[in-house]
Amino acid sequence: MIFGRRNKPGLAERFRVFIWPRRSWLRSGKYFVKRILRLTGSPYAIAAGVAAGAFTSFTPFLGFHFIISWVLAFIIGGNLLAAALGTAVGNPITFPFIWGATYNTGALVLGKPKIEGGELHLGHSLMSSSFEALWPVIKVMAVGAIPTGLICGLICYFLVRKSCDAYQHRRKAVLARKAFEAGKWRSAIAEHESAT
Numbered sequence: 001m002i003f004g005r006r007n008k009p010g011l012a013e014r015f016r017v018f019i020w021p022r023r024s025w026l027r028s029g030k031y032f033v034k035r036i037l038r039l040t041g042s043p044y045a046i047a048a049g050v051a052a053g054a055f056t057s058f059t060p061f062l063g064f065h066f067i068i069s070w071v072l073a074f075i076i077g078g079n080l081l082a083a084a085l086g087t088a089v090g091n092p093i094t095f096p097f098i099w100g101a102t103y104n105t106g107a108l109v110l111g112k113p114k115i116e117g118g119e120l121h122l123g124h125s126l127m128s129s130s131f132e133a134l135w136p137v138i139k140v141m142a143v144g145a146i147p148t149g150l151i152c153g154l155i156c157y158f159l160v161r162k163s164c165d166a167y168q169h170r171r172k173a174v175l176a177r178k179a180f181e182a183g184k185w186r187s188a189i190a191e192h193e194s195a196t
Contacts, residue, residue, distance in 0.1 A: 053086020
C-alpha cells in the first residue's frame, strides 16, 4: 500500500483515536464533513442517507445501528455509505446526552415519571439484569427516539443537502473551467458538429 503506515497501530492506540482524535476535534470534524460531501450521488441521496444514520443513532439498539440505518436509507432512497457515516452522530461523547433526551422524551410521551439522577444505573443494569428487567427502560427510550431522532435527522438532512448542492455546483464549475483552459471545449464542439 503506497500510503500505508509503517508501524501499524495497536488495539490500545486505535481505541484511543476512536475516543479522542489524533490531531484535533476541528480537523477531524472537517475531514468527516469532506468525506460526506465527496460521496458520489445526488444531494438528496447523500442527505437522506446521513439523515437515516442520524435518526438511527437515537435508537437504543446499540450494535444494530448500521443495519437499521441501511434499511431506512434503502427505503427512502438514501446513500448507504452516507447512512453509515451518519451514525457517527451517536458516539461515546454524545451518547449520554442522546440517551438522556430519548428517555426523558419517551417518559413524557408515555406519561411515565422520569427517573431522577442517581436512581437509574443503566451501565450496572446491563451487566447484571435480564432483558425482561431492562425492557421497560428500552421501551421508553425507543418511543423517545422517534421524535428526537426525527428532529436531528431533519436538521442533518437540510444541512447536508444545502452543503452538497453548493459543493457539487462549485466542483462542476471548477471542472468546467479546467476543461475550458485545457482546450477540451474545442474537441467537444468538433465532436458535436460531426455528429449532427
